[in-house]
Amino acid sequence: MVALTARRRRAVLSLALGLGIIAIAQATAPSNRPPLYDGVIPIDAYRWLSPPPGEHGGAKSVEASDLVEGGRSPLVAIGTPETPPQAQIFVQPGGLTLPPGTTEIRLSITPVAAEGQPSGGHIAGNVYRIKVTNQDDTALSAPPSALGSVVLRGPGAIADATVEQFVNGSWQKLKTDPSGFASTFLAVPVTQFGDFALVVPGSGPSSANAQPAPSQSASAAPSPEATASPTTSPPSPSVDTRTIFLALGAVVAAVLAGVGVWLLTGARGRGPRI
Numbered sequence: 001m002v003a004l005t006a007r008r009r010r011a012v013l014s015l016a017l018g019l020g021i022i023a024i025a026q027a028t029a030p031s032n033r034p035p036l037y038d039g040v041i042p043i044d045a046y047r048w049l050s051p052p053p054g055e056h057g058g059a060k061s062v063e064a065s066d067l068v069e070g071g072r073s074p075l076v077a078i079g080t081p082e083t084p085p086q087a088q089i090f091v092q093p094g095g096l097t098l099p100p101g102t103t104e105i106r107l108s109i110t111p112v113a114a115e116g117q118p119s120g121g122h123i124a125g126n127v128y129r130i131k132v133t134n135q136d137d138t139a140l141s142a143p144p145s146a147l148g149s150v151v152l153r154g155p156g157a158i159a160d161a162t163v164e165q166f167v168n169g170s171w172q173k174l175k176t177d178p179s180g181f182a183s184t185f186l187a188v189p190v191t192q193f194g195d196f197a198l199v200v201p202g203s204g205p206s207s208a209n210a211q212p213a214p215s216q217s218a219s220a221a222p223s224p225e226a227t228a229s230p231t232t233s234p235p236s237p238s239v240d241t242r243t244i245f246l247a248l249g250a251v252v253a254a255v256l257a258g259v260g261v262w263l264l265t266g267a268r269g270r271g272p273r274i
Contacts (some may be wrong), residue, residue: 044082046155049111049126055155059086059111059126072141073098076132078107080149082184087111087128087196088151094131095146104135118164118171118199124154127166127197141192149188151179154198163187166195174201191196244258 051057060081066074073096079085088107096105111126130150132140152163161178163185164171174187185198196268 020163031143040081044084045087046083046125046153048155049113061108061110061253063106063108065107068098068103068105071098073105076105076107076148078109080109080128082153084153084184085151085227086126086153087130089130089132089149089190089193090151091142091146091148092133095142095148097142098140099134099136102134102140104136105191106133106135106137107131112195114197115166115195116169116171118197120204121199121201122163122175123197124158124161124200125152125198127195128152129195130193132193137191142190144189144191146191147188148190149186150174150190151184151186151233152198154183154185154200156183157196158183158185158200161185161198161200164197164199165190165192166197171197171199 020224045056047056047059049057049059062078062080064078068074072094073091075093076089076091076096077086089107089109108129108131110129110131112129114123114127117123134140150163154161161183162176163174165174166172174190176185178184179186187196
């Protein structure tokens with residue numbers, strides 16, 4: 001595991017600020033046309049934990065850690081080493097609920113075998129186990145206001161998918177939006193962590209990673225806010241739609257900023273950072 005230096009933390013925050021400004025501009029003067037990018041972003045072939053015939057294996061994991069300063073959790077922005085990452089997590093600075101005595105945050109994202117299949121579709125790609133703990137291996141959570149998010153990339157071209165979490169023996173839908181890039185989807189807010197997967201509608205081939213669902217799951221149970229289906233109408237918050245949009249835009253910006261920093265450091269042959 002490695003810790004993020006102050007210089008790299010400033011780089012992450014600077015990139016997040018720039019992308020946040022873009023999100024604000026889109027909110028105040030929205031455009032229906034896709035953005036124009038200067039250059040070509042390489043996209044790695046999808047890496048499977050247990051690849052179907054003709055597909056690539058070698059799905060990757062990532063681990064990182066950082067120290068707690070001033071009693072607040074640091075920025076969490078970590079992704080698997082593929083380009084773009086196949087699984088990412090983001091929590092804003094100070095967003096994790098820390099037990100007394102917490103001095104270090106430890107993160108890991110690991111592809112694992114699926115436990116059962118969702119009822120309303122089938123899993124596309126790998127299941128990823130996301131752990132967020134302190135130095136005593138105590139699981140950490142985040143309130144909805146922290147806008148914790150999980151970002152997953154699926155194999156091939158996927159137009160419609162939902163991020164789901166395995167909780168107490170079944171897959172539960174999270175509020176999901178497409179990121180607009182490379183079959184990648186964003187779930188926010190995520191308040192508890194555990195096993196996550198992309199689920200696409202309809203029947204499909206059985207996952208090569210699937211296992212029978214046990215009666216109990218080791219995955220942490222998310223709060224009601226985290227398990228809300230996109231079709232469920234939660235209580236209306238006391239903020240307007242534009243405020244919600246800007247907050248979500250800031251989350252996406254910071255996630256993409258973490259990816260950008262990973263790409264820069266990865267090009268120099270260094271390991272992933274928080």
